[in-house]
Amino acid sequence: MKEYDIAVIGGGPAGMMAAITAGRDSNVILLEKNSSLGRKLLLTGGGRCNITNNKPIKKLLNSFDNKNFLKHSFYTLTNENLLSFFEDNGLNFIEEDDNRIFPETEKSSDVLKILEDNLSDVVISYNYEVKSIKDNFIINDEIKADRIIIATGGVTYPQTGCSPDNYFLTSQPITDIKYGLVPLITKRDLSDIAGVTLYDVTVSYRKIKVKGNVLISHIGLTGPGIINLSNEISKDLTYNLLENEKVEFDERIAIDLCPDFTRDELKEKFTQDFQDKGKTMVKNYLKMFLTNSFIDFFLDEIDLDGQTQLSRINKKSKNRLIENLKNFTFEITSFNDRLAKVTIGGVALSGINPKTMESTSIPNLYFAGEILDLHGPTGGYNLKIAFSTGFLAGLSAGEKQF
Incomplete structure (x- = not known):
């Protein structure tokens, strides 16, 4: 020996x-x-x-x-x-x-x-x-x-x-x-916008908020903002990998797509811009807030026609637009465990x-x-x-x- x-x-x-x-x-x-x-x-x-x-x-x-x-x-x-x-x-x-x-x-x-x-x-x-x-x-x-x-x-x-x-x-x-530092799998198929990055957004889960980039993959969300938030989601869930390997759940996370603006500031800006730029189509106006390749997806999700001119958007639609820019949600069903860091x-x-x-x-x-x-x-x-x-x-x- x-x-x-x-x-x-x-x-x-x-x-x-x-x-x-x-x-x-x-x-x-x-x-x-x-x-x-x-x-x-x-x-x-x-x-x-x-x-x-x-x-x-x-x-x-x-x-x-x-x-x-x-x-x-x-x-x-x-x-x-x-x-x-x-x-x-x-x-x-x-x-x-x-x-x-x-x-x-x-x-x-x-x-x-x-x-x-x-x-x-x-x-x-x-x-x-x-x-x-x-x-x-x-x-x-x-x-x-x-x-x-x-x-x-x-x-x-x-x-x-x-x-x-x-x-x-x-x-x-x-x-x-x-699992820690792990990408999230969404209920919705995101293949159409795979590869899109949302820069410097704030991601939240319940009362926990994390700021960072979010990268959209074919099956879900990753990037620093997501994988750091994943630690909080994982700790909050009841499971033990020594007892079971597959982890499934039904949770929601929200993304503040405009963290540099409060809701009131956005409301004030929209009120002014919708008057001054009334002939601008909403899909073009959103370029100052969102990545171009994300805009069509965003508008589809909130059921708003991107061809609509700002002057023709009613108060209800404007409020829906503001709410989703500040609180755009995804339903999460599991972890992409193969990529847990x-x-x-x-x-x-x-x-x-x-x-x-x-x-x-x-x-x-x-x-x-x-x-x-x-x-x-x-x-x-x-x-x-x-x-x-x-x-x-x-x-x-x-x-x-x-």
Whole structure:
């Protein structure tokens, strides 16, 4: 039986960062289910790898539900530390809108290569599926470790090696497991307007509002505004992917297509414009508010003839126009689960020490990354969780001496 100081289970961003950090002073083995590391990392940011979000750390933490739990790990591996690590290895970065950070090369493979290059002191076992961990930290009756770090990810993108079975490798309590950052499927067929983007709109679900772009697909809605709102919808629904896989529901979301105008401001503007531009057809007038390719669909949905001149629109139709510009609704029936980016839920944080990532009930057992009940919005937040919790877990396990 082979013996190691530390075994890291899972070769994603959290697992690789944990192994790199722990491997500086300890004998470490990294166990990876696939034939290569970082498969999900390669998919992030559309293959460009949105490595983190560069908001000031206090604002960054305020973007998470569990900011108090994340505080120590985020201050232990700050954005400055994280980016310096890669820059010292020859990779520079660019900052895009909403503080999103990407490698200058725009290739996630370059991020992965640096992580792999820094694993030179770590033994890596590929195509190794961990099926059991015994109480004395014997893995598959083949490997013994003094400490174990579990970084096996969530349940999304199963082709990358994620599996619900990973939650049951230990006796840690698990919360309900749900889809996160996931496109929505609409009841209405949207094939006729697939590809249309609604820019800087406000999307709402009950009392929750999110601002961002919305992209219309053949079967539903996606884009930053939608997938960030999807987290709130998913958390609100009662289901658990460890018990059932298909999630169906009947909910409505509303889109404020003119968030820069209040209803009263629109009413005032319409009153004036309908007088001054009375001969203008409504479909042409709406170009100042809506994407051209969305206008015909919008008018069909509210049953208003686009050829009608503004001067001929009655008060009832004008009010209907204003109401739908401010509150255009879609009926949602399910998630496009194949494209869920993250997992909501996981190992309960109540059983984890946030200053070390160590289990509070099983000494020398650590967790990092998406296996934990941690998630954030789109825009580099979730990779930040992976790298920071992975670093803290590796640092804590590596410093623990026997």
